[in-house]
Amino acid sequence: MNQERDTQTPLASARAEIARQKMLSAALDVFGRYGFDGASTRQLTEAAGVNLQAIPYYFGSKEGLYIATAEYLMARIDTHVGDMRARIGTHLMTLDAAGKSLSEAEARRFLTEILQTMVTLFVGKESESWARFLVREQMEPTEAFARVYQGIMRPMIEMGRRLIGVILREDPASEHVRLRTFTLIGSILVFRVTHAAVLAQMEWDAVGAEQVEILRGLAAELVDVLGPSKAGAA
Known part of the structure; x- marks a missing residue:
């Protein structure tokens, strides 16, 4: 997975970073409202407008997203x-x-x-x-x-x-x-x-x-x- 990201074109990397930033911004609001336990992965991804696989792809896990x-x-x-x-x-x-x-x-x-x-x-x-x-x-x-x-x-x-x-x-x-x-x-x-x-x-x-x-x-x-x-x- 990391090797795949490492070989991305500059445009793809830019898009990936935009998606990652959208997730972090959305997660800050969702975690703030519901806490770590109360926030579901579906809530987090829907708030960011991404699919469910975005969390493991970019952050490894829900815990990884929380720390990020x-x-x-x-x-x-x-x-x-x-x-x-x-x-x-x-x-x-x-x-x-x-x-x-x-x-x-x-x-x-x-x-x-x-x-x-x-x-x-x-x-x-x-x-x-x-x-x-x-x-x-x-x-x-x-x-x-x-x-x-x-x-x-x-x-x-x-x-x-x-x-x-x-x-x-x-x-x-x-x-x-x-x-x-x-x-x-x-x-x-x-x-x-x-x-x-x-x-x-x-x-x-x-x-x-x-x-x-x-x-x-x-x-x-x-x-x-x-x-x-x-x-x-x-």
């Missing part, structure tokens, strides 16, 4: 955050190599950029299927969660911890900073996870460009008010 879907999700998210993560990471490594410290102003600027990027990324229509998939994996983690966590979530969380540690003037590895990091992230993700309640409370018909800008402003406010506890770190 997690990796596809990571790639989609990385198209939005990859350049930012690399740029901030390079700056931090340059400071470390020079024995210099990150200033609080830089930490706030970078943290604001990260949170505003999260707003744009996760409140849009495109992220609905992402959120369903990720929430299921949070509740009942599988190998897919391990891959998404190590590939995307952990690097971003640890970068956030370092920035928040500078602002709070605490060790980024401390329990307090870890908790403050999740609290801040949750303040953004709530607009996706409780999407219906947000629309009802805010009396918005939908989250469009105007609402996104309002939420990006809120993200900046959250960073502005972030600071050391007056009562001392927990």
